[in-house]
Amino acid sequence: MSGVELVGAAAPGDVDRYRAVQAPLAAYDELLAGAPGAASGLAAAIDAMGRGGLVSARQEVRRLVDDDGIQYGFPATDDDPQTRRPWHLDPLPLVIAAQEWAGLERAIQQRAHLLGLILDDFYSDRLLLRRGVIPAEVVLGHPGFIRQADGIRGTRLTIGAHDLGRDAAGSWRVLADRTSAPSGAGYAMANRRIVSQVMAQLHRETDLVRLRGFFHTMRAAIMDAAPGRAESPRAVLLSPGAYSETAYDQSFLASLLGFPLVESDDLALRDGQVWMRSGGRLARVDAIIRRVDSDFCDPLELRADSQLGLPGLIEATRRGTVSVLNPFGAGVLENAGLAPYLARACHELLGEDLLLENAPTWWCGDADARTYVLAHLEQLIVRRLDAVDGQPPQDGWALSSTNLASLRAAIAAEPWAWVAQEPLPLSTAPVVEGDHLTPGRVVLRTFWAADETGPTVMKGGLGRIGPAPSSQRISSSAGAVAKDVWVLSGGEETRWVDRTDQLPILVGLREPSAVSPRVADNLFWIGRYVARAEGTTRLLRVVDDLTEDYASHVGTPGASTMQAMIEAAADLTRIRFDGETDPHGHVRAMLADTAFSGSVAYSVRRLVDASQNVRDSLSYDVWHVLSRLVRALARTPKSSQQLRPTLLRVIESLLAVSGIVAESMVRDESWGYLDGGIRLERGLMTAELLRSTLGVARPPVVEGQVTEAVLEVGESIITHRRRTVAGVGPAWPVHSAVALLLADTGNPRSVAFQVERLHEDFVLVGDTAMAARTRTLAEEIAAFDIVAACADGRAGLASGLQEFADALRGIDQELEQRTFARRQMQRVLPAPWTGGRKLS
Structure with missing residues (x-):
């Protein structure tokens, strides 16, 4: 399917019905209140699609998400099979007008520049703290401040993201800064790939900015950050591994950038230099884009119990032999306690007014701010400054009187440790729910990459819609629905950073990209599981034909042949046949029962798992076929139906996997x-x-x-x-x-x-x-x-x-x-x- 038709048997009025549902919320709506040029095309497309078109679009998005294997969350376990789930994406894009985006982009660039200067000051002279621009307790008491990174020079804040929401006036404000290991850029590109197919006609007719160029800019910024001695630097993306909840985002981003996706096990430290392991060889690494939290990156100087980091990595950055992006300790900028002081810092460092402000925030270490917070506690979101993962903020309006009293006492006892924020009303946007549109609250994550000339902002981003209109904390882990973000070009051509013309015509040859033991192991087992599943399915197809013909003809040569082949299948799958079980049921178990490690379904499940571990090494087309393969096995017919059609579909899909890797690698x-x-x-x-x-x-x-x-x-x-x-x-x-x-x-x-x-x-x-x-x-x-x-x-x-x-x-x-x-x-x-x- 190439997209949902925008003309045909459509019943107009879907936007009007949505307007009636959204009106009681009294909120700024991205479709209804947006600039005419931004909203009219989408509104017309919605009415042209009609309810049937909306349903088809939603189904098509789900199929494409499934085909691409886009997931979020941790891998499923036997105890909790739902922890990793398909990415939930809405077919309708979030459209932003060119003029509005131009102002927002300038504000994001200023904020990125400001945060970079603040980070540099925190880990060097700390003039902002000495002059009282920012209270020292806010910085030094935050867990994101990494003391071991103090004094490390030569690395800059290279990539970042900001979560934005609208206030009551419809202006964008910052909900949170993401500077440690910002995620979501890969998901944003994946959203665009799918929505542009489902809404193909609207996508073609809309003058919007494409996203691909941003990743060229990001790659150039990362290469720029490598140590100056590296003529042809090698960069890698350091991942926590396949058990990370954003594993898809990491692998897809690595593919877009063209960098190897590595885990700590793939790296080694020799003579103060980081190397990537490849069998008996080592390949030097010059830049590391980390998706591992700072305190897990170096068990020698930080958390000794971490298995995600490389011992000695901080020392390597001190020596300047490798650049780690973002720098260690960049998580201190995600500190909500900084928000009340950013405007002053902007004047101090840039001599400018802060263009993009936070949601109103108060640090309780300030007496006036504390008085306000304690008086309005029922209306605020309160969090500890030193909160770690697993400690969510507290919504004052949701607390009992007893809990409010306890919270007041805690704030009074340790005022420096508490931050309060006013909840933004947030705008709404339509989401396809069933056969109709329903409003959901919007949070927009924007992305940027900075080189020595300054930050470049992705013209788009990752939109997320809360699961209910009353949602205040909107995140993928809380079940948010993703939105593709379309920024209209306004007729201006976008120029992305491209440094290929600045590269030397001749560069020294180096060793080809290394394959680490972890990657090699997974690739090897992908091959084994493909061959195992195919060979077993071919054997079961022959056994199934024999059982169809001879299961009821006991004592005949054909029945003896059937028995011989069933026993051979049992030898290969280790799924024993006792002679009393129905042969048809036994063949069915060898095909589709994942409880048996020798079954085809088990091999396919392990094939998918191994492929997820090295997603950046495989063709995108593999995932379409794997999705089809999983669906075919999930639809294995009941005992009264023939297995042959399913067996043929499984063989067909496995041959397609083999063909894709043979022709694309x-x-x-x-x-x-x-x-x-x-x-x-x-x-x-x-x-x-x-x-x-x-x-x-x-x-x-x-x-x-x-x-x-x-x-x-x-x-x-x-x-x-x-x-x-x-x-x-x-x-x-x-x-x-x-x-x-x-x-x-x-x-x-x-x-x-x-x-x-x-x-x-x-x-x-x-x-x-x-x-x-x-x-x-x-x-x-x-x-x-x-x-x-x-x-x-x-x-x-x-x-x-x-x-x-x-x-x-x-x-x-x-x-x-x-x-x-x-x-x-x-x-x-x-x-x-x-x-x-x-x-x-």
Whole structure:
């Protein structure tokens, strides 16, 4: 579907109905009160779509979000399968007029510049504190102030974000500054990709600013921040890992910037320099965009219990060998206690009035402010200055009289520790709910990137709508609905920063991008799970056909063939068949029951998990196919319906995954590990299948049918028949099947073919030991005497196949121990900090 039609069988009046629902809220509305040029096109599109169009748009957005695998939250667990959920996106964009945005953009640029100067002052001369512009308690008492970062020079506030909301007059105000490890820019781009498809006609007809250029600017700003000695700097994005609630945002942002997504396990510190691990090689890192909170980044100087950081990272920044963005301690700028003093700081540092003010805020360490807060406590949002994660603000109007009294006492006891803020009414915007529009409160997150020339603001952002009109705290974790933000261009061409013309014509060559053990391991297992799921599904398709034909014909050769293939499937999946269970139900369990680790559904679930861990290494198209694959398995029919259509859809999707990676991945280390996983798993499964089926002597009539079934699983039945008719190859069917599926290097399904490709993959990744080992294995397979092995009850064949399978398992075990081995869990002994300067 290319988008929702804006003309057709539409019933006008949806905007009028929305106006009637929104009116009682008496709030500024982004659709109804916006500038005519901004709102009229969207309003006309809504009325043209009608209720049916709105429903279709909402469904299409959900499908595309699902197809792209966009998620928020922590990965699901067996105890709580709902912790990671699909991204909730509304199809209707939030539209902002060019003139309004121009003023807002200037204000954001000023604020970004101001915050950068404040941060530099906090960790150097602290003149703002010495002169009383900002109370020292507000800064030094905030957990975001990192004393170990004191005195570190040479890094600047490079990226940032601000959460904005409208006041009663419709003016934008700051709800919160996001300067430590700001998230959401990747989600903003993902929103645009989807909404531009769903609202394709409106998107084409609207003169709005595109977002892509902002990420070029961000990349240039990050490269500018690298140490000056780096002629061709290497930057990485440091992530807490796949268990981060914004893991999608991090991986997508890394892809947009073209930087590797790394975890602490991927990095090493040598001689004061940060390096990225790649097998036995190290690649120097010059800039780190961190999405790990400051106090978790260096267990040597900060939290000794952190497993997310790199010991010695702060010392590396002191030496100037690496730039960490944003700088350690930038979280102090997220301090709500700074809000009352930013206007004064702006005059002090810039000689200007502050253009973008916060929501009215009071720091209770000031006597006058404390008096006001205590008198109006029931109307304010109150939080501790030193609040940490898990300590939400308190809404005064929601507290009982007892709790209010306790809060007053706490403020009186430690006035410096408390900050109060007036809640903004916030504007509203329409959200598609069911077949109608409903108003929700709006928070807008804006983004910027700053280089040495100043900050550049993304012309757009991440809109979020509260789950209810009464919502005051609007966040993705609280169930907010996301909005794409359209900024009209006003006819002016936007020029983004592009430094390619400033790069030297010739730059020194360096090592290609490294693949860390963590990434290599996940890529390898992606390949294994793809091959495992496909091989198992192909086997189940043959078993399903046999059960359909022979389940009720006990004692026939066909029933014996069915039993042999069910037992082979049980051997490969480790899902035993007791002989009494309904064969159809058993096949269904091997396909779709995730309780069994050998089922196709289990392999697919692990495939998706592994893919999420290295999302930035895969083509975007993979996610559409994986989504289709998951849906196909989720719709596995009941026992009374045939499984074949589902099996065919699963095979089709798995082939699509293989095709996408084969046609989209550069033949570098990443490809070598992923393809190596495919080859090892397929070779292992084929050897095991042959051993379990043809490694056992059976009556000739049964053996003939089993042989054909095995050849069908191995996609070699047509070649076998043609060779038999032409008199080419072994005459005995078992010999022909073993020759085709074990030793034929021209057959892409044979064990020999997999070993040859595995050898090439090891050469590609530079693993000479494994390359030699696979070369030896290939020679052993080529020398295997199939005719002699098939004599005397097939013991020789079964034994030989077992040896080949064990050899492949040995390769897998050595890879796990040597190549994919992670850094040992660090244990840092806490010690008093002695670096930096004494604070004053």
